[in-house]
Amino acid sequence: MKTYLYKIILVLLISVTAISCSDFLDVVPQDKILEDQTYSNEAGIQNAHNGLYLQLTANELYGRQLTMDAVEVLGQQYNMPTSYIQNKMASYAYSEAVPKQTITAIWEKAYTTILGCNRFLESVDKYPGVVSTEKMNELKGETIAIRAMLHFDMLRLFGPIYKVAPSNPAVPYYDIATTKANPILPAKEVITKVLADLDLSLTLLKNDPILTSGKYKATTAFDGNPYYSANRGQRLNYLAVKCLKARVLLYAGDKVGASTVANEVIAFTKTTSFFPWTSYLEATNSESPDRTFSSENFFSLSDYTLYQKQQQLFDSSLDNLSIYAPLLSRLNAVFESNDNDYRSLPSWKVPITGGKTMKTFFKYEDVPNKAKVFRLQIPILKLSEMYLIAAETSTVPADGIALLNTLRFNRGLVNLSTSAVLTTEIAKEYKKEFIGEGQLFFYYKRNNITAIPNGSAASGNITMGPLQYVVPLPDSEINFQ
Incomplete structure (x- = not known):
């Protein structure tokens, strides 16, 4: 950057x-x-603000590398034999040319977008009165949350294994627009700054229309301007920021705090009809399946190039030396050979074209009905994660199992017995729930799991430690420190 x-x-x-x-x-x-x-005008401010979300959908960020590509490769979600361009990334050979290029691009795009957030926040303050206080609070609250989310994901990727070394150097934090290099902070200081930004964001978003009108409905709030009240699920709204805070607290080892926030979100969803579980019929609809369980998502990015990325990575027309797909034995192990799990059947199928004998990934494939609200959406923060966090942080194992059973029931699975091992079952759900969304590698890293399944072999594990989990800072950053 x-x-x-x-x-x-x-x-x-x-x-x-x-x-x-x-x-x-x-x-x-x-x-x-x-x-x-x-x-100096409201339309210009809205365009600048919306541009920050467009930056998040870039290939270097959540439009590809931080959801369905690089971080999923690190999590061993796909078979990456030696012929694949991402094989070195799958082998954690970070000093090789392709990983270095990918890593540098992620870093520079993230911090350039953070700079854009800070420029926006400073610029709107120079033009007071252009929009109302209520509107400005919403714009600022979202922008500060974007800044926090990007810093947190840079910490998760480039920082130390937090559980082991929270005082080790991690990443710099930028809360003002500057071209000077900020110092690289210890991981725990980055967490402190992220949480401070999230708390400020929540204060600014306390009157978010999503709390009274849901994700999509435009209301008369904010002078009836739909920019501020419609499609709140495609913005970092109040509930999404709550989810992000729960994720950050859990990563930092604050189980009490994470439990409190996750359960607050769950409790809210039980008082409204805004976030229903996606039904089996909706998820497996033969014409237009909702494979991303959109009704449950608190924040999804709208990516107008999503289906191009589906074709570039997962399409059955790709040759066997370039398609991103798991070995069938690995996929069967993840879903425990159970197609009743409706995360499996609609998203993983042997395609009828392309000559493939293995199952390929259909999660982000377009649907015929172009009016569906879930088209073009990449899930970032969602209800199932709150149930997993609440289960993991439960002080009573039976309560944790009950929370998992709620999630499992809404994925077509039978209840676990009260004697089930909670940590084992949570790990299984992370493997099923977040494919193509970029969370599994960070789950492994957060828990410092020392051996994970080798995605490029039918059996066996990869030994994991700091050399694998801690992605080195790009040369472009090190040279300016």
């Missing part, structure tokens, strides 16, 4: 030196003109 910023500064300096001193005094800086055009 810093290399990119220094290039921008260099271009600006060259441009300035090409203007005489007398001319320069008469010229309004171009960036000031652009800022005036953007932030």
Whole structure:
């Protein structure tokens, strides 16, 4: 990111030196003109704000690498033989060319987007009164949450195994717009800053329309402007920020805090009809299946290139040397050879075209009915994770099993017995629930699991430790520290 910023500064300096001193005094800086055009009117502010979400759907971030590609490869979700371009990533050979390129791109896009968040927050403060206080609170609350989410995921990827070494160096934190390199902070200090941002975001979003009107319905709130009240499920709304806070607290080892927040979210869903469990008929509908269980998602990104990525990674027309797919024995082990689990059948099928004999991934395939609200959505924060967090942090094992059974029932599975081993069953659900969403590797890392199934072999495990779990900082960052 810093290399990119220094290039921008260099271009600006060259441009300035090409203007005489007398001319320069008469010229309004171009960036000031652009800022005036953007932030002096409500439409410009909305466009700048929406642009932050568009950045999140970039290939380098949640549009690909942080959901269905790189972090899933690290979690051994796919078979990655030596012929695959991501084989070195699957082998945790981070110093090799392809992993280094991927890692650098993730880092630079994340911190460039963080810079964009800080620029937005500082710029809107220069133009008071353009939008109402209520609207501004919503815009700022979401932007601060985006900043926190990106920092947290950089910590999860590049930081130490938190359970083992929370004081070890992790990543820098940027809460102001600057081109200067901030110091790399210990992981626990990054967590403190993330949580502070999330608490500030929750304060600003306390009147979020999602709490009274749900995810999609436009209301008369905020002068009837649908930008602030419609499609709240595609924005980092109040409930989504709560979910993110529960995730952060659990990662930091604060089980009491994580339990409190997760159970608050669960309790809210029981008081409204806004977040129903997706039914079997909806998930397996022969015409337009809802494979992402959209009714349960608190925050999904709308990615207008999603189906291109489905075709690039998972389509049955891809040759066997490039398609992202698991070995059948591994997939059967994940779903325990049970197609009654409706995370399995609609998303994993032997395709009727392409000559494939293994099951391929259909989760993000387009559906015929283009009016479906769940089209183009990548789940980021959802109800099932709150049940898993509540189960894991339960102080009474039977209560944890009951929470898991609620999730399992809503995935077509029978109840676990009260004698089931809670940690074992939670691990099974993480493997089933988040395929293509980028959470399994971080689950392994959070728990410091020392051996995980080798996705590129029909049997056997990979030994895991700091060399595998701690992705090294890019050279572009190290060189400017």
